[in-house]
Amino acid sequence: MPPIDNRIHARDWSLLAVLSILWGGSFFLNGAALRELTPLTLVFLRVALGAAILLPPLRMQGIGFPDRMSDWTPFIVIGLLNNVIPFSLIVLGQTFIPSGLASILNATTPIFTVLVMAAAGEEALHLRRVAGVALGLAGVITLRGWGLETRPGQGLGILLCLGGAFSYGLAALAARRMLKDAAPLGTATFQLMASTVMMAIVAGVVEQPWHLPMPGLTTWLAVLGLAGLSTALAYIVFFQIIRRSGATNVMLVTLLIPVTAILLGWLVLGEPISMREIAGAIVIGSALLVIDGRFHNVLRRVT
Secondary structure (H helix, E strand, O other), X not given: OOOOOOOOOOOHHHHHHHHXXXXXXXXXXXXXXXXXXXXXXXXXXXXXXXXXXXXXXHHHOOOOOOOOHHHHHHHHHHHHHHHHHHHHHHHHHOOOOOHHXXXXXXXXXXXXXXXXXXXXXXXXXXXXXXXXXXXXXXXXXXXXXXXXXXXXXXXXHHHHHHHHXXXXXXHHHHHHHHOOOOOHHHHHHHHHHHHHHHHHHHHHHHOOHHHOOOXXXXXXXXXXXXXXXXXXXXXXXXXXXXXXXXXXXXXXXXXXXXXXXXHHHHHHHOOOXXXXXXXXXXXXXHHHHHHHOHHHHHHHHHO
């Protein structure tokens, strides 16, 4: 069960970093795959292949499928709010705005999550958490810059990505209420299976993907990366963090995503890191400490 004081479990700090890498790469992979695939078809392939990848380990661990339709309801709701709606909105948004700006807008997820939880009466609207999330978002903007460019449809792209972030906030509320003690592997698999059915209908009606030309190797590699790393593996980590640290805390990963993206560029591609980026990373790190509350408690004991 998540801690009642809303702190992040000590073991989940490293998992948040891992999850930020897995999800951070999805913006780049989306951009690569969208060169040859339509947005909704890409989302369908992502969730369908992600579910297929998780089925063998599910069988190996002896986890059975839900027996009744009512048992599938939580996974249908989570799949809709955590996959179908946000994946579709963000991918559609990325057809209008660059990936960097999409990742910044995605970092508003903790703000929506805190507000949704407070409005639903699940968590009090503590000033510490609100201030920490706002500080973290300021750090993301410092780190990446707004990335605004004059291009057609940019306003629509921004709204679509913000809609995806809001849907993630609703998903956090649903996960808190409906998936309290569910096994991470089973939850990840079943919600992706439910998402696959929904996206097959949506993509089939809207885009009719069977009429599309066969994508090239680069696109398929991007899709496999999205399905295997940014979806299947990421959701196992995601639901593990939820079990120990809670749904609100796991959404803080969106603040870390721009940091890990820049660090990977430095380590793998040799890209330089500017003082602005260092300052932004420091602000984000400070924000996470404020949100977690341990640093505040240490200061109170010292003073």
